[in-house]
Amino acid sequence: MKRRHLIQAASLTALAFATQFAMAQDAFKIGLVLPMTGQQASTGRQIEAAARLYMAQHGDTVEGRKVELIVKDDTSLPDVTKRLAQELIVNDKVNVLAGFGITPSAMSTAPLGTQSKTPMVVMAAATSSITEASPYFVRTSFTLPQVSVAMGDWAIKNNIKSVVSLVADYGPGKDAEKYFNERFTEKGGKVIEELRVPLRNPDFAPFLQKVRDDKPDALFVFVPSGAGAAVMKQFVARGMDKAGIRLIATGDVTDDDQLNDMGDGALGVVTSHHYSADHPSALNKKFVAEFEKANKDMRPNFMAVGGYDGMRVIYEALKATKGKGTGDQLLAAMKGQKFESPRGEVFIDPATRDIVQDVYLRKVEKKDGQLYNVEFDVIKAVKDPGKTK
């Protein structure tokens, strides 16, 4: 009797061991598709660094299952993103796709995620409509409408009566233009001109010349992460600030990845955004310190925090599904997550799969010889105003 029990116990242990072994063999794969080279390379570099930091801090095994990160460089070309996503789904059998440096890359992948029921975590791209292109998108970055409205309100309150808007000519730029200009006009401001500059290899000079001629109180700018320094340099070089034109923008322009190299011309620029490396919470201080320790000469920007929180959302979904969730089960476990991020409190709205978060007004200031976006006001728990639902 006793012996039988022992044998049973032994075989149960063996079985448990075998299952665990099988599970360990069958890694949980995250396909991270990012622009690692080309114009948007800083986005890829920031997100990969943040994802690796998350894994270093939280371990690479969840519920007994090994987590594997497969990083692919899409060079920010949407056709390449699509091909890589297809290979990751079909050949590598990834459980989750993530990354998506720019809107066209996310859009090109939408049908693949839908057909294969693969959750796609958008860590960077920020056009409002992305999450409507597939029910498998979950976003941990932000949307341009979400951050642009606050800038419109701030401009009116700060005696800016006329603006010219200058945006990159694609999804997020059109969102920024629409939501900033609508709010600013509703409150009595005047938009003198709406300028759009090409996404690829933009030359800001002729546009800034137009702005000088228009003589608005302020120039409102959106360009994607990586392009801000060029705008800032040209703005100062052309003496726009001396001509009495203020520069206001979304925080994409005073990007923490580049801000310190922009020079004192950036001092005083006011922007609205969801993340600053200077955010004064204990959690953010720890995040920044550990990020900088692991990545010499790099300061985390808003892309990094999108990547870090995206990993959190994936890890917690894997935990909630005991390490073996299907695409649909993982997706369900991603919806509704609420947690403290280095940026502040965030919530994945289950109805829209978009992130609800605080939006800050910040001003570029010097601290210990370094330039930072210093937060001075906050609008709590902002939903994406681009969603009608």
Ligand code: PHB
């Ligand atoms: C986008 O393409 O959606 C995008 C890229 C960079 C940004 C914001 C939006 O800073």
